[in-house]
Amino acid sequence: MKLFIIDYDQDDPKKCTGKKLVRLGFAKLTKHEMGIVLDPFSRTTLSIDDKELALKEGITALDASWNIINEKTFIKKNTHRRLPVLFAGNPTHYAIAYKLSTLEALASALYILDEVNEAMKLLNTIKWGHTFLELNKEILEAYRGRKEKEILKVEKEIIDKILGLNPFS
Template sequence: MIEFEQDDPKKCTAKKMIKKGIAKPTRSPIGIILNPVSDVVLSIEDKKIIEEKGITVIDSSWNKSNKSFFMKFNTKLSRRLPFLLAGNPINYAKPFKLSSLEAIAASLFIIGEFDLGLKLLSLYKWGKTFYDLNKHLLDIYSKKSKSEIIEIEKIVIDNIMRGP
């Protein structure tokens, strides 16, 4: 976790993951960097890097961070997550506005580590809500290539824009 101390510490999922020994704070990104402004989507193709080096999350407040803030972390190992809805109480059902915990869990689901993703989500009561909101999408994105995920995401967003 690259922490910026912008959220309420009692609600900060990064802090809880660090406290539980699931994550550790860092100042330098290591492995895959989850970055919402990356042009590259996370996919099964990133699994080896994640297994060898891990995932770095930029833990900042959605209300205080803009595109230029995230661009500072945009490297060849930066990845964005595909379309998903937040399950946390602060950004409930907002697309792309995931907590750090949700972002890591989603990454694990995408690379096929379902049990580990579910275990991580169990740290919060609302973790199951995130999973329930996104189960279908996570199943579809799981173990897919970048190009497959981009195509799926495009269809999902087109269907949403078209409406019922």
């Protein structure tokens, strides 16, 4: 699957997972949104229904600082999708919901689209990739290959459990 990075040069180049993916040949730099754009502000959640488009046109991730990024950062020309709740394994945002690195976001998208081997290749390029997987393995498996409605149900159960709203958890 083709992976693209729009790099805003806002992170330390030595810690930037987007730049690392480009250096290792897993992704290409672009200035344009290509295929599915991972957008944390999108109202639509990535699901297996997006796989055909992702295979055909690829997935784009924006590599920008969480301190600067906002809804206006995204052009909204292409198919934008948000990732369901997952927890960062990276040292900067460890265990914080939704605040994934570029690499974690792309690996998660691949996993959800049932491209697990490709996701694992990305996660194996960073020393904390196993941490991300340990934090999210069960959740990723629950999302894997599912339609949006099913993913939203699982996500709601996870959030309710975290907030203590699910008396059966």
